[in-house]
Amino acid sequence: MADRRTVILEAAARLIARRGVRGLRVEELAAEAAVSTGLIYYHFKDRSGILRATLEFISDRAGRYTADQVAEAAPAEPRSVLEETLLLEFQETEMVRENSTAWGELRASAMFDDTLRAGLEDATRVWNGEIAELIAAVLPAVPGDPAYASAQRLTALVEGLSGRWLSGGITVEAARDLMLDAVDVELARLAR
Amino acid sequence: MADRRTVILEAAARLIARRGVRGLRVEELAAEAAVSTGLIYYHFKDRSGILRATLEFISDRAGRYTADQVAEAAPAEPRSVLEETLLLEFQETEMVRENSTAWGELRASAMFDDTLRAGLEDATRVWNGEIAELIAAVLPAVPGDPAYASAQRLTALVEGLSGRWLSGGITVEAARDLMLDAVDVELARLAR
DNA sequence: AAAAACAAACTGAAGTTTCAGTCACGTTAG
DNA sequence: CTAACGTGACTGAAACTTCAGTTTGTTTTT
Numbered sequence: 001m002a003d004r005r006t007v008i009l010e011a012a013a014r015l016i017a018r019r020g021v022r023g024l025r026v027e028e029l030a031a032e033a034a035v036s037t038g039l040i041y042y043h044f045k046d047r048s049g050i051l052r053a054t055l056e057f058i059s060d061r062a063g064r065y066t067a068d069q070v071a072e073a074a075p076a077e078p079r080s081v082l083e084e085t086l087l088l089e090f091q092e093t094e095m096v097r098e099n100s101t102a103w104g105e106l107r108a109s110a111m112f113d114d115t116l117r118a119g120l121e122d123a124t125r126v127w128n129g130e131i132a133e134l135i136a137a138v139l140p141a142v143p144g145d146p147a148y149a150s151a152q153r154l155t156a157l158v159e160g161l162s163g164r165w166l167s168g169g170i171t172v173e174a175a176r177d178l179m180l181d182a183v184d185v186e187l188a189r190l191a192r
Numbered sequence: 193m194a195d196r197r198t199v200i201l202e203a204a205a206r207l208i209a210r211r212g213v214r215g216l217r218v219e220e221l222a223a224e225a226a227v228s229t230g231l232i233y234y235h236f237k238d239r240s241g242i243l244r245a246t247l248e249f250i251s252d253r254a255g256r257y258t259a260d261q262v263a264e265a266a267p268a269e270p271r272s273v274l275e276e277t278l279l280l281e282f283q284e285t286e287m288v289r290e291n292s293t294a295w296g297e298l299r300a301s302a303m304f305d306d307t308l309r310a311g312l313e314d315a316t317r318v319w320n321g322e323i324a325e326l327i328a329a330v331l332p333a334v335p336g337d338p339a340y341a342s343a344q345r346l347t348a349l350v351e352g353l354s355g356r357w358l359s360g361g362i363t364v365e366a367a368r369d370l371m372l373d374a375v376d377v378e379l380a381r382l383a384r
Numbered sequence: 385a386a387a388a389a390c391a392a393a394c395t396g397a398a399g400t401t402t403c404a405g406t407c408a409c410g411t412t413a414g
Numbered sequence: 415c416t417a418a419c420g421t422g423a424c425t426g427a428a429a430c431t432t433c434a435g436t437t438t439g440t441t442t443t444t
Contacts, residue, residue, distance in 0.1 A: 004419080004420085018304075020300070020301070020303065020304040021214070022213065022301070023304060025403065026404060026405080027403070030422095035421090036421045037404090037405085038406080038407085038420065038421055039420055041406080042418095042419070042420070043419095046405075047403095104300060105303075108212075108296060108297060108359075109212075111212065111359045112212040112214075112215060120359060120361070121360070121361055124356070149369075152370055153370055153377075156349055156355075156356060156370070157345065157348055157352055158352070159352040159355055159356075160351040160355075161348045161352075163299055163303075164316070164348060164351075166303050167302040167303045167309060167312060168302075168309050168313070169313050169316055170344075177341075178341060178344055178345055178348070181341065182345055185377050185380075188380070188381060196393080217430090219428090219430090228394065229395085229396075229397095230396070231393075231394055231395075233431065235393095238430080238431075239429095239431090
């Protein structure tokens with residue numbers, strides 16, 4: 001098993017997904033990680049330190065699983081790579097749900113906690129960049145700027161749709177359909 | 193001045209926008225509304241009752257200010273009515289920022305609080321319906337279903353972009369530009 | 385028209401619970 | 415040996431909720 005620090009972070013991600021940042025109790029985190037509260041303060045300065053570290057942990061993990069799954073798949077046309085990558089965020093698996101929920105929570109928390117903003121922005125920029133590159137792979141003729149704008153819209157839409165999915169407003173399937181159409185719409189526009 | 197119950201709700205919206213749902217303290221709410229803590233429990237059963245009532249209050253108010261501002265404006269082409277309506281959510285005014293922030297907070301909270309979901313879904317459905325109608329006004333030939341799907345994408349995008357705006361990721365101007373292009377993209381697709 | 389009864393709105397301090405953070409004291413690996 | 419790792423009971427402040435009682439306004443009685 002991973003070292004205790006990692007165990008704590010995994011537990012934090014799980015708990016944030018289940019109860020939200022607002023509902024994260026240090027004592028409960030200790031129980032979930034099967035660890036003492038003292039150890040948590042040994043590894044992380046304070047509650048907000050836990051959150052910051054968890055954000056980093058989650059975005060690392062998200063980056064890893066998207067990269068993995070895309071690499072795993074048979075070499076496909078650029079377009080379906082783009083679609084698959086965006087759709088990875090809409091799956092009924094524990095890890096995706098966990099990551100998405102926690103991500104949404106941290107995004108929401110960042111509105112009131114400056115210390116979270118920097119990390120969130122970096123992660124968002126990286127994500128936008130990845131999507132922009134995938135778009136460029138589909139339409140090499142398109143200059144970078146419009147592609148990046150499309151990427152911003154698509155990733156923002158992922159977040160918006162995730163919010164609705166996770167708060168019970170729509171099903172994963174509906175979210176996937178809406179997302180696919182959005183890709184279609186954006187590419188058609190860029191191709192013009 | 194409005195009755196005390198309303199005063200409390202206005203104060204709650206202000207405070208949620210300033211400190212977040214998690215940061216809402218009943219005592220602070222009492223102070224902000226210039227009211228005793230007891231009165232809050234007199235009008236709302238408990239803390240979560242405050243949140244539920246505030247959600248309702250906010251979505252009513254949002255409905256009102258969009259309707260008002262659109263009605264106020266000189267009769268315009270349907271297309272710009274649609275654009276204006278969506279852009280109303282991206283303004284650097286106190287009330288819009290307040291509504292958007294509080295809305296985002298409540299959406300996030302709904303992921304973990306079932307009692308908030310119903311209200312949120314209703315409000316979302318109404319909003320989608322309004323946008324779908326505006327789309328139909330621009331393109332009367334388009335059947336309702338695709339128009340509603342476009343509306344869903346556009347409102348989800350509003351939420352996604354709002355999240356980024358309010359957590360400092362992008363400026364209002366950037367959000368507005370991205371939004372306008374999204375309208376363009378969606379309409380172009382529907383017109384096909 | 386004055387008094388009495390009643391109800392709704394409201395107060396603020398006290399009771400209770402919850403929770404982040406600490407500390408004195410083990411345990412283990414190098 | 416010792417430094418890093420780890421424990422869990424404890425603390426104090428802060429927060430939610432309750433409640434006994436006051437004020438204000440309305441209705442009924444005499």
